Amino acid sequence: MGRIITFFTILLVGSLAVLYLVQNAKAQSSATWRTRVGNPVSSASSCPIPGGVPSCGSRNEPRGGCGHCGVGYEGFPCNYDSLAYAMDIPAPFGSNAYLPTVGGNTIKWTFMDQYSNDSRTAIQRYGGTDETTGQQYIIKFHHSAPGSGGGTKTSGDIGARICDAPCNVGTGPHIHIEFGRLNSDGSVSWVDAPLYFCGG
Amino acid sequence: MNKKIIILLIGLLLVAVIAVIFLLNLLAPKDTIPDTDIPPAVVPSPTPRENELIITNLLPDGSTTRTYFPFQKITLFFNDNVLPENVFIETNPPTEIEIFQGISPTEIFIVPSSTWQIGETQISILTTTNSVSGKRLFQPVNYSIITALPTLSPEEINADHP
Numbered sequence: 001m002g003r004i005i006t007f008f009t010i011l012l013v014g015s016l017a018v019l020y021l022v023q024n025a026k027a028q029s030s031a032t033w034r035t036r037v038g039n040p041v042s043s044a045s046s047c048p049i050p051g052g053v054p055s056c057g058s059r060n061e062p063r064g065g066c067g068h069c070g071v072g073y074e075g076f077p078c079n080y081d082s083l084a085y086a087m088d089i090p091a092p093f094g095s096n097a098y099l100p101t102v103g104g105n106t107i108k109w110t111f112m113d114q115y116s117n118d119s120r121t122a123i124q125r126y127g128g129t130d131e132t133t134g135q136q137y138i139i140k141f142h143h144s145a146p147g148s149g150g151g152t153k154t155s156g157d158i159g160a161r162i163c164d165a166p167c168n169v170g171t172g173p174h175i176h177i178e179f180g181r182l183n184s185d186g187s188v189s190w191v192d193a194p195l196y197f198c199g200g
Numbered sequence: 201m202n203k204k205i206i207i208l209l210i211g212l213l214l215v216a217v218i219a220v221i222f223l224l225n226l227l228a229p230k231d232t233i234p235d236t237d238i239p240p241a242v243v244p245s246p247t248p249r250e251n252e253l254i255i256t257n258l259l260p261d262g263s264t265t266r267t268y269f270p271f272q273k274i275t276l277f278f279n280d281n282v283l284p285e286n287v288f289i290e291t292n293p294p295t296e297i298e299i300f301q302g303i304s305p306t307e308i309f310i311v312p313s314s315t316w317q318i319g320e321t322q323i324s325i326l327t328t329t330n331s332v333s334g335k336r337l338f339q340p341v342n343y344s345i346i347t348a349l350p351t352l353s354p355e356e357i358n359a360d361h362p
């Protein structure tokens with residue numbers, strides 16, 4: 001009889017201990033993540049086209065005698081906000097355009113969407129986060145091949161490909177970049193791309 | 201005294217102690233995933249006390265009248281220094297997130313590992329969150345963010361720039 005009582009006592013103690021542990025484990029949901037992110041810093045100002053030289057800069061930072069919506073851009077419409085901040089980098093049809101670093105920092109870039117048009121080109125949009133500073137960015141690759149963007153990537157990965165001929169890229173094959181800062185309140189401040197990339 | 205009776209008494213004592221701990225644990229308040237009828241806005245903490253951790257501000261401000269990019273960072277401002285590994289968060293729908301130190305020791309950034317889902321995501325900062333000095337978040341803070349992809353204009357999509 002005594003042995004039976006002892007056995008059941010131990011069983012009860014064990015069961016309660018297990019219940020207690022389970023209850024505590026529930027306090028941390030599986031939907032909880034905690035990560036401390038430390039990131040390496042990569043090399044300085046990068047260019048989506050390796051070794052690329054801008055053929056046209058922004059209105060305030062012209063390059064090669066050209067600035068979107070400014071000098072050398074007469075005769076072309078300037079009909080949306082971010083255009084005046086853009087830059088063009090020539091490269092052959094089908095060339096890869098790489099997601100850049102910003103200010104020497106590696107950026108985590110997340111593909112958002114693409115818009116295609118009738119000229120066999122598309123706009124690839126990415127959102128970026130600098131996990132060193134918390135600063136966030138938006139980058140758009142115009143004149144890219146439809147379907148050439150996608151995924152969550154980091155600086156140095158392929159973000160798009162210049163469209164394949166025949167496609168309408170005006171004066172010649174190039175990638176057109178628009179770049180902005182995403183503010184904490186959700187607004188976007190477009191910035192002069194030539195100041196950030198390709199020797200800017 | 202009989203040896204078996206002593207063992208039995210010790211066993212019963214252990215049962216009693218564990219039962220008390222278990223009951224206390226059951227009665228303690230638990231953090232829960234926010235119900236869907238919780239208003240999608242910041243629930244302010246009560247008047248701060250010296251030994252309590254509170255969130256003094258959140259950015260963006262949880263407005264339900266506007267939408268944000270699906271990768272929008274959320275910034276938490278605390279009244280004490282906080283380490284990312286001591287910030288506990290639940291999301292609904294479940295979203296993998298990354299938490300890292302903000303510009304100051306009292307600031308924490310939260311970003312989705314990929315994106316917030318398009319639409320509403322509810323975020324609950326749990327009371328298990330604690331500061332470097334050991335202050336514990338006084339009450340869960342519920343917050344929601346509504347995301348959408350802003351459309352480009354036809355002028356931009358069909359832009360005829362050289």
